[in-house]
Amino acid sequence: MVMKMNLLFFLVLLASAISSSLAKGSLKQTLVASEVNKCSNASLARHLLEDESRAQTSVNLAQGYMSNTDLERAIKEFGQRCSNISRIYSIGKSVNGVPLWVIEISDKPGEEESEPAFKYIGNVHGDEPVGRELLIFLANWLCDNHFKDPLAKLIVENVHLHLLPSMNPDGFSLRKRGNANNIDLNRDFPDQFFFINDDEDSRQPETRAIMNWLRDIRFTASATLHGGALVANYPWDGSEDKRTKYYGCPDDDAFRFMASIYSHSHYNMSLSKEFLGGITNGAAWYPLYGGMQDWNYIHAGCFELTLEVSDDKWPGAAELPILWRYNKMSMLNLVASLVKTGVHGRIYSSGDGRPLPGSITVRGINYTVRAGKTFGDYHRLLAPRDKYEVVATMPGYKSKNTTIWLDEGPVTLDFVLDPEISVKWSVLQNVYACNCNGKSKQEFVQFLGGAHLEVYFALIVILGFLFLLLQRRAKVKCSTSRHLPVAKRTVEV
Numbered sequence: 001m002v003m004k005m006n007l008l009f010f011l012v013l014l015a016s017a018i019s020s021s022l023a024k025g026s027l028k029q030t031l032v033a034s035e036v037n038k039c040s041n042a043s044l045a046r047h048l049l050e051d052e053s054r055a056q057t058s059v060n061l062a063q064g065y066m067s068n069t070d071l072e073r074a075i076k077e078f079g080q081r082c083s084n085i086s087r088i089y090s091i092g093k094s095v096n097g098v099p100l101w102v103i104e105i106s107d108k109p110g111e112e113e114s115e116p117a118f119k120y121i122g123n124v125h126g127d128e129p130v131g132r133e134l135l136i137f138l139a140n141w142l143c144d145n146h147f148k149d150p151l152a153k154l155i156v157e158n159v160h161l162h163l164l165p166s167m168n169p170d171g172f173s174l175r176k177r178g179n180a181n182n183i184d185l186n187r188d189f190p191d192q193f194f195f196i197n198d199d200e201d202s203r204q205p206e207t208r209a210i211m212n213w214l215r216d217i218r219f220t221a222s223a224t225l226h227g228g229a230l231v232a233n234y235p236w237d238g239s240e241d242k243r244t245k246y247y248g249c250p251d252d253d254a255f256r257f258m259a260s261i262y263s264h265s266h267y268n269m270s271l272s273k274e275f276l277g278g279i280t281n282g283a284a285w286y287p288l289y290g291g292m293q294d295w296n297y298i299h300a301g302c303f304e305l306t307l308e309v310s311d312d313k314w315p316g317a318a319e320l321p322i323l324w325r326y327n328k329m330s331m332l333n334l335v336a337s338l339v340k341t342g343v344h345g346r347i348y349s350s351g352d353g354r355p356l357p358g359s360i361t362v363r364g365i366n367y368t369v370r371a372g373k374t375f376g377d378y379h380r381l382l383a384p385r386d387k388y389e390v391v392a393t394m395p396g397y398k399s400k401n402t403t404i405w406l407d408e409g410p411v412t413l414d415f416v417l418d419p420e421i422s423v424k425w426s427v428l429q430n431v432y433a434c435n436c437n438g439k440s441k442q443e444f445v446q447f448l449g450g451a452h453l454e455v456y457f458a459l460i461v462i463l464g465f466l467f468l469l470l471q472r473r474a475k476v477k478c479s480t481s482r483h484l485p486v487a488k489r490t491v492e493v
């Protein structure tokens with residue numbers, strides 16, 4: 001009976017997909033077709049960079065998709081229905097004044113906890129609307145299952161999950177890639193290689209909203225949902241010389257691991273013929289500049305993936321439930337990986353036991369993860385490997401390091417740091433209060449913090465010796481001449 005129902009469902013979908021393809025007059029591969037032949041899906045489509053003429057399709061495309069008004073209603077209804085595990089808030093408005101609504105899902109929404117935070121962002125490109133629908137599916141599934149499904153429970157209880165279904169509601173309503181000002185939002189962020197988008201005032205409101213959001217919330221990881229291919233893309237997105245080549249970031253291993261979690265949990269992403277294992281380095285595919293992914297990693301401490309979740313940018317709405325089914329485990333497993341893998345812990349002061357907003361580095365990886373101000377908690381994603389040397393630092397405290405063995409599961413590692421001696425700390429505090437810019441201040445303090453006590457002691461001895469020597473010379477000079485200012489200058493030394 002079940003098999004018959006499945007067959008019937010399959011035939012109905014096949015018929016609708018064929019009619020949809022014919023109606024659009026294109027040979028676009030449909031999901032149903034890919035279901036027939038799992039391995040033929042990946043190499044046919046790459047529509048990410050094509051011009052907008054293709055997107056100027058009929059209004060019929062939107063049929064079955066939520067309008068911006070529908071989406072706002074769905075988000076608010078969700079907030080009411082699942083108020084015990086969610087909070088609805090806006091991070092700003094689009095060019096045309098549409099609020100950028102976010103759903104936060106957690107057992108303590110809106111409260112700060114010593115837990116990692118993850119964000120999903122959909123509809124970065126206006127003509128790639130699948131993500132905004134998937135995120136509503138995801139929110140509702142978590143709400144319906146967090147008492148009975150272990151994975152849903154794990155996420156709700158241990159992660160703060162933030163969902164922004166549409167970053168580009170104006171582009172969606174205009175059926176185009178860019179926003180209302182025709183700007184590609186995934187090229188509007190400051191870039192590490194080229195001086196673009198550095199003028200804050202000229203950035204788009206949607207971009208500014210994301211950047212401010214990341215100042216407010218310390219996200220451990222995130223993913224944006226796109227369409228036009230089927231692959232999990234990881235940093236770097238750009239290359240220094242603009243050449244198309246593999247250009248990995250310091251956390252290349254961790255990113256490959258994250259991307260593989262998504263592709264291998266997906267119905268058919270990992271079977272791609274175009275991308276080995278269904279993952280790709282961004283610059284190896286095609287370099288881009290001003291992207292959101294690299295900016296997240298560099299400036300916000302957030303490990304972000306760019307997920308291409310459907311070959312067809314704007315598939316018929318009838319395919320949405322299948323797309324949800326294909327992506328469901330990937331979306332859940334990626335969020336859960338924040339607590340099922342990596343190194344987590346807190347940093348404390350041995351003096352008074354208070355949490356410290358210190359830093360965590362891993363020997364051999366040029367990247368720093370910040371601990372939280374309130375709880376001193378840190379969440380460091382790492383690919384499972386034999387061992388890592390983890391170092392905790394905090395200005396004014398002696399740094400500590402330890403070696404951990406990281407297999408498949410997570411490791412909890414707390415650090416209790418000893419304050420440097422009080423005399424030194426008062427010197428540091430004075431230095432810290434100097435009137436220099438923030439960055440050099442930090443570096444100077446860290447420099448001092450890293451030096452040994454013996455160096456300070458030796459300096460004091462040398463200065464004392466010089467003081468006595470000069471005093472003696474001054475006395476001799478005073479006895480042979482009447483040049484009094486010399487004596488005064490000696491005192492100042």
Ligand SMILES: [Zn+2]
Nearest residue numbers: 125128226227
């Ligand atoms: Zn896109």
